[in-house]
Amino acid sequence: MLLRRPVLDAIAAGRVTRAYRRWDRARVKPGTRLRTVVGVLEVTAVRTVAAASLTDADAAAAGVADAAALRRELAKRPTGEVFRIDLRPAGEDPRIALRADDDLDDDARAALDARLARMDTTSSYGPWTAATLALIAENPEVRAPDLAQRMGRETQPFKRDVRKLKELGLTESLPVGYRLSPRGRAYLRN
Structure with a gap:
């Protein structure tokens, strides 16, 4: 799961706590640990959500300006389910x-x-x-x-x-x- 550097920095600082992806199937599961340039991140939850149900608060938690911008980003991949992935910093890269x-x-x-x-x-x-x-x-x-x-x-x-x-x-x-x-x-x- 790729995350842009500004998003990684925001996760490390605690300002971003989730990501949204449109996938054909879940690509990560709870407990997955991702090594990144800002350290290890842990996936704490994964669930499907309806794109239409996304709120501005959901977008803010993902570091996106608002729900409309988040939906536009997700629409770049027109097929698949929308997954909400909750993330947290999990320490230094070993x-x-x-x-x-x-x-x-x-x-x-x-x-x-x-x-x-x-x-x-x-x-x-x-x-x-x-x-x-x-x-x-x-x-x-x-x-x-x-x-x-x-x-x-x-x-x-x-x-x-x-x-x-x-x-x-x-x-x-x-x-x-x-x-x-x-x-x-x-x-x-x-």
């Missing part, structure tokens, strides 16, 4: 602490070795993790399309792979490009 943890003992290193080996083994295009980590280490703040081209890859699959490394705390996204996290640098030091 990847932040993970990527800062550069104290890799033998067990942590072995676990990373195993995860990266599994990623390489299951890849349809062969091993990629070591080359990608090395490329990012040598080229911080370089645009993803440029890095992907250097590896002879398409941009979107390359970015998906870098996100996998980010999940392990090895890389960080920057306004432009990536860099190795302290954990990633410690891992490459051997």
